[in-house]
Amino acid sequence: MTFVDGSSHAFFRLPGDKPGTHELRMQTRPAHMEHAQEISDKLYFACPTMNDNGNMNASVWVVDAADRAEAITAADPYEKVDLFETKIIRPFVKTAGTG
Numbered sequence: 001m002t003f004v005d006g007s008s009h010a011f012f013r014l015p016g017d018k019p020g021t022h023e024l025r026m027q028t029r030p031a032h033m034e035h036a037q038e039i040s041d042k043l044y045f046a047c048p049t050m051n052d053n054g055n056m057n058a059s060v061w062v063v064d065a066a067d068r069a070e071a072i073t074a075a076d077p078y079e080k081v082d083l084f085e086t087k088i089i090r091p092f093v094k095t096a097g098t099g
Contacts, residue, residue, distance in 0.1 A: 010044060010062055010063065010064055010065075010091070010092040010093070010094065011062070011063050011065060011089050011090065011091055011092055012060075012061075012062055012088075012089070012090045012091075012092040013059075013060070013061040013062070013063055013072075013073060013087075013088070013089050014049075014058055014059075014060055014061075014086075014087075014088045015058060015059055015073070015078070015079075015083075015084035015086060015087040015088070016057065016058045016084060016085055016086040016087075017056075017057050017058060017083055017084060017085060018082075018083065018084065018085040019085070021083050022055050022056070022057075024081055024083055025056055025078070025083055026056075028077050028078055028081050028083065031077035032059075032076060032077045032078050034077075035075065035076055035077055039072055039075075042063055042064050042065055042072060043061060043062070043063060043064075044062040044063070044064060045060070045061070045062040046059070046060065046061045046062070047059075047060050048060070059076075059078065062092055070089070073087070073089065
């Protein structure tokens with residue numbers, strides 16, 4: 001995956017959960033993880049964020065996709081159960097680091 005020279009497109013995706021949806025997230029998580037494995041060739045990085053209580057409250061993805069990652073986002077089981085309150089997708093250019 002190349003970020004600087006333009007031969008590949010990367011997008012930072014951060015959808016935040018709606019309040020009170022922790023149980024829905026946990027019920028849907030197995031399908032979400034299966035989806036992540038299915039698209040692992042497009043994922044540079046993926047992880048949940050945690051709130052102060054240690055509960056997952058958002059999903060961070062850095063995705064290799066020319067289409068701003070909307071298709072990958074729409075196919076996410078979390079999206080299908082309407083888990084997210086906010087959705088941020090931004091172009092991402094890696095300029096430092098070892099990964």
